[in-house]
Amino acid sequence: MTEKLGARELDLLFREARTHNGWTGEDVADATIEAIFDLAKMGPTSANCSPMRVVFIRSQEAKERLKPHLMEGNVEKTMNAPVVAIFANDTKFYEHLPKLFPHTDAKSWFEGNDALIAETASRNGTLQAAYFMLAARALGVDCGPMSGFNQKGVNAEFFPDGRFKVNFICNLGHGDPEQLFDRSPRFAFDEACEIL
């Protein structure tokens, strides 16, 4: 018989998990961050290209470097989060393919093809960031992902040599349910899908 998750686990990952705006005082340990990454990295990427790089902001000093680049509505919740993940993509991910995809010369598929590089980094880095958020939930850590920040500012501050480019950022912590907004509606299956 096929293995499946139970209702409690599906609630934890999908149905009752929420994007959090406020946080309890509970910390997220470095060991937990590593454990989340070690789950997320196992998810599939094209040719195992694994372009996601993450800078985790924990110290007050690093938070102050991030703060001026946040949209106003995102400042308080981000400054109050125990940890903030800056999900970035390596624009030269293909240089690692001899290690990550050793059985063929996948590096040559990308070298010199800037459009393919950009598309592959973006798609696969975003897949990995989604795996990361679900792995965080699986380990009992709540997420607050955001696109509301100045990309150029974050890139200049944290990735000045230009090789890594920020994708989006995500607060990590233990959410305070009192500070949740109402859940927004979702599409019914037939509004977004069809079976041919």
Next chain:
Amino acid sequence: MTEKLGARELDLLFREARTHNGWTGEDVADATIEAIFDLAKMGPTSANCSPMRVVFIRSQEAKERLKPHLMEGNVEKTMNAPVVAIFANDTKFYEHLPKLFPHTDAKSWFEGNDALIAETASRNGTLQAAYFMLAARALGVDCGPMSGFNQKGVNAEFFPDGRFKVNFICNLGHGDPEQLFDRSPRFAFDEACEIL
């Protein structure tokens, strides 16, 4: 105490899950496909924009429409999969924001800003496709995602009016472990991450 998933569930979602190349004869019911979508749609997207649209290919007729656009190495496993998901993004996702994000005029953030529309559709549609694959695994369905196909050909065949654009495709079924490749290496935490 914080709820977490157990080791068996983490194996099922991340550690032992694999990208499959061959399939047992077991089908994936339409009800299972709907249940996967209904989990995946609960995952977070920016302003709840939910740009992913999915065409599920089940019939032989629909598979024949897809076949000429696949890279040669992807033909056999895709034709043999019980179902193939074509993950696409709605380039006019913002038209649904009055329904999906009703408490503010989010539609106006996007109208006329083609660069923001493209980036938002791509990032959030890809997040949703990742949620879908992990939801599939959570319900005991194996995935075989692929970027190896002709995007223009798939768009012309399945989305001729140009509003939806294919992102990637993914076989769905019950994987045959005999047809797995060896697992490729992943980065250690310190190779891809830092904590500031």
